[in-house]
Amino acid sequence: MNILTFDTEEWFNYAQMDGKKGDFLPDVDRVQNELLDKLDEHQIKATFFVLGVVAREYPYVVKNIAARGHDIGCHSDVHKKLWEFDAEQLKKDTQESLDSIEQLTGQKVTEYRAPAFSIGKKNVWALEVLAENGITVDCSIFPGVRDFGGFPEFTSSEPCLITHNGIALKELPISLAAVCGRKLAYSGGGYFRILPYWLVKKLVSEHDYNMIYMHVHDFNGKQKRIISARYFKNYYGNRTSMKKLGRLLTDFDFTNVRNAVESIEWNSCKKIEL
Numbered sequence: 001m002n003i004l005t006f007d008t009e010e011w012f013n014y015a016q017m018d019g020k021k022g023d024f025l026p027d028v029d030r031v032q033n034e035l036l037d038k039l040d041e042h043q044i045k046a047t048f049f050v051l052g053v054v055a056r057e058y059p060y061v062v063k064n065i066a067a068r069g070h071d072i073g074c075h076s077d078v079h080k081k082l083w084e085f086d087a088e089q090l091k092k093d094t095q096e097s098l099d100s101i102e103q104l105t106g107q108k109v110t111e112y113r114a115p116a117f118s119i120g121k122k123n124v125w126a127l128e129v130l131a132e133n134g135i136t137v138d139c140s141i142f143p144g145v146r147d148f149g150g151f152p153e154f155t156s157s158e159p160c161l162i163t164h165n166g167i168a169l170k171e172l173p174i175s176l177a178a179v180c181g182r183k184l185a186y187s188g189g190g191y192f193r194i195l196p197y198w199l200v201k202k203l204v205s206e207h208d209y210n211m212i213y214m215h216v217h218d219f220n221g222k223q224k225r226i227i228s229a230r231y232f233k234n235y236y237g238n239r240t241s242m243k244k245l246g247r248l249l250t251d252f253d254f255t256n257v258r259n260a261v262e263s264i265e266w267n268s269c270k271k272i273e274l
């Protein structure tokens with residue numbers, strides 16, 4: 001099963017930009033349409049995890065995603081990492097985001113991905129807040145170590161059922177590959193841009209479950225670049241990534257979170273009590 005997802009956010013939604021647009025080119029406004037055209041070309045319906053602030057600033061973009069038959073999930077309200085919240089603040093953030101998105105699409109949003117995979121061992125309680133606010137499917141768990149976030153203690157890289165403090169969620173975690181003794185997030189947008197296509201293809205072929213997570217900015221080769229320690233990771237390959245995505249969509253079939261959830265035999269999946 002190959003699931004294709006995009007986190008729909010802007011550079012300036014990231015914490016280091018402090019929400020300031022400055023002279024950044026919007027990614028969502030322009031690149032999003034190119035992405036939707038590419039998906040249409042390959043007749044693929046993906047899942048877009050949208051920020052509440054994106055729904056408010058670009059309502060036509062979110063309406064367009066829904067109108068073209070894609071699945072919409074929630075990516076929090078303003079891309080604040082969840083460990084910065086207490087339970088009450090997370091509840092408010094989640095409700096604001098869900099309201100902003102649902103008002104545009106008229107459809108209930110039940111899928112969630114935390115910004116920067118910011119649910120880990122120390123804030124498992126966040127899953128409880130999400131479930132209490134109508135989320136039934138979570139895609140926030142990155143079962144390995146990363147620069148930000150991650151949940152290395154989590155024991156599944158495949159769909160599983162999570163229970164915690166009386167709540168239950170269907171979890172579609174990020175799929176990682178063991179390469180040279182390290183867990184590699186080959187299915188993420190950054191690695192997709194950096195790794196040669198033959199290796200991406202090999203790793204996707206070798207796994208029964210692939211959760212692909214990309215960002216709209218992975219496809220914006222015209223974006224202003226900021227010099228930082230993450231320069232290479234942030235920008236490498238973003239001028240050729242759309243073409244590379246075309247190859248991936250030609251070589252593999254993809255589904256979205258909604259359809260994946262319907263087709264998975266949840267009773268035979270691993271059950272994890274957190």
Ligand SMILES: [Zn+2]
Binds near residue numbers: 007009075079115
């Ligand atoms: Zn994000």
